[in-house]
Amino acid sequence: MTLQETRLLTKRMNDRPADSWTMEAALATGAYETLRTALRMKPADVQEEVKTSGLRGRGGAGFPTGTKWSFLPAGLYPRYLVVNADEGEPSTFKDRELMERDPHQLIEGVAISAYAIESNTAFIYVRGEMAHAHDVLERALADARAQGFLGQNILGSGYDLDIVLHRGAGAYICGEETALLESLEGRRGMPRIRPPFPAIAGLYAKPTVVNNVETMATVPHIVGMGGAEYAKLGVNRSTGTRIFSLSGHVNRPGNYEVELGATFRDLIDDLGGGVTNGGTVKFFIPGGASSQWLVNEHLDVPLDMDEVGKLGVMLGSGAVMVFDQDTDPLAVAWRLVKFFAHESCGKCTPCREGTGWEEKILYRILHGQGRPSDLDLLLDIGDNISPGLNAPFSQTTICPLGPSSVSPIVSLNKYFRDDIIARCTPSLVTMLTGNGLAGNGLDGGLHR
Numbered sequence: 001m002t003l004q005e006t007r008l009l010t011k012r013m014n015d016r017p018a019d020s021w022t023m024e025a026a027l028a029t030g031a032y033e034t035l036r037t038a039l040r041m042k043p044a045d046v047q048e049e050v051k052t053s054g055l056r057g058r059g060g061a062g063f064p065t066g067t068k069w070s071f072l073p074a075g076l077y078p079r080y081l082v083v084n085a086d087e088g089e090p091s092t093f094k095d096r097e098l099m100e101r102d103p104h105q106l107i108e109g110v111a112i113s114a115y116a117i118e119s120n121t122a123f124i125y126v127r128g129e130m131a132h133a134h135d136v137l138e139r140a141l142a143d144a145r146a147q148g149f150l151g152q153n154i155l156g157s158g159y160d161l162d163i164v165l166h167r168g169a170g171a172y173i174c175g176e177e178t179a180l181l182e183s184l185e186g187r188r189g190m191p192r193i194r195p196p197f198p199a200i201a202g203l204y205a206k207p208t209v210v211n212n213v214e215t216m217a218t219v220p221h222i223v224g225m226g227g228a229e230y231a232k233l234g235v236n237r238s239t240g241t242r243i244f245s246l247s248g249h250v251n252r253p254g255n256y257e258v259e260l261g262a263t264f265r266d267l268i269d270d271l272g273g274g275v276t277n278g279g280t281v282k283f284f285i286p287g288g289a290s291s292q293w294l295v296n297e298h299l300d301v302p303l304d305m306d307e308v309g310k311l312g313v314m315l316g317s318g319a320v321m322v323f324d325q326d327t328d329p330l331a332v333a334w335r336l337v338k339f340f341a342h343e344s345c346g347k348c349t350p351c352r353e354g355t356g357w358e359e360k361i362l363y364r365i366l367h368g369q370g371r372p373s374d375l376d377l378l379l380d381i382g383d384n385i386s387p388g389l390n391a392p393f394s395q396t397t398i399c400p401l402g403p404s405s406v407s408p409i410v411s412l413n414k415y416f417r418d419d420i421i422a423r424c425t426p427s428l429v430t431m432l433t434g435n436g437l438a439g440n441g442l443d444g445g446l447h448r
């Protein structure tokens, strides 16, 4: 059967494409009705619905949302809700669409979630480059305040909430939740050592929950239909729908909301219109640049967080990048690693130094000047950042950014090792001219 989208979070923008972002369209399509319902419930009961739904965070790690909320220590106030709208993972573009095209769904989700965790102040940290999303949200927040959905005594319930909109400055690391909190407090965005975890001492050292935009936008649907009903959607421990940002060599790239449990093939062929120019999939990245890769033979793997986890990869941020038969995996790996090297904040030595070394070695192999030992050297560096090469799930660093840079390398080794080794044989030009990269800084100080 052909896969169709299941529209919960994307329904309003689909039904009212011209004005889905306005208060008028939102009210005409039921926005804030669930907030009214939630405010009549006890906060603990709202939390319970979210727990029952099985919702897992859509930001990357897939941690159960209700469980995360329950880590807040009882009786400790104030506590904060921080929405991670940084969306820096390469090829991920779902949160931006959710903010630009349906800001009231997000605001309603934030209001219900803040009520559930008994917080009176929430923050939305928007990536600096997303100027339009910021402006749409700013307007929507003002409209929500004017309608009494935010502010003092919301809808006569006695509950107060304000939402502070904060613009980041466009650093990938500021999507990592503790670096985000540092940045929000006005400091340089660098990850914090845990413990303490944000639930105990987060923003301004107060108990804090950090959740992704899509996670928040899902909450009104869960409370609206009931957690148990929501849990019927999806498969196993991957309940509900997710929005996948599909990109690369597909005929119809874009955001697609599907019930979890469909396969990568369904997503790529049925919704993405198949590979461009009638080509075939050589490899694909299943969950954002941080994930290890899969190849053609994995196309029938289900979109199920635990099933993909068994293959050492992740659904991560929900970004699926497709590469056809003519793609050079080495070029892709180099480009991805260059990104991580550029975005390393420099706090941890293995990441600060290692990502730069990886990038330079990949660059010289790509330019025909690799050395026979280069792939093993890359794996050795990788093992020092992500022990056991289990990237991005093991680390010698504070956060998983460094380990993420190891994912493309492990993937090259797993699926394309012979090709890479063949390309590491010195060319005649290299032999005649010596190491063409030495002296121009590209040997990175390695193997002098």
Ligand SMILES: Cc1cc2nc3c(=O)[nH]c(=O)nc-3n(C[C@H](O)[C@H](O)[C@H](O)COP(=O)(O)O)c2cc1C
Residues within 6 Å of the ligand: 056, 057, 058, 059, 060, 061, 062, 063, 065, 084, 085, 086, 087, 088, 089, 172, 173, 174, 175, 176, 177, 178, 210, 211, 212, 213, 215, 216, 399, 400, 401
């Ligand atoms: C380097 C790095 C970048 C990240 N960027 C984002 C991001 O842009 N958006 C996001 O929601 N989570 C991002 N995360 C994950 C967050 O740290 C955190 O797990 C997430 O916001 C929690 O929300 P959730 O439980 O709703 O998924 C990033 C993590 C790392 C290590």
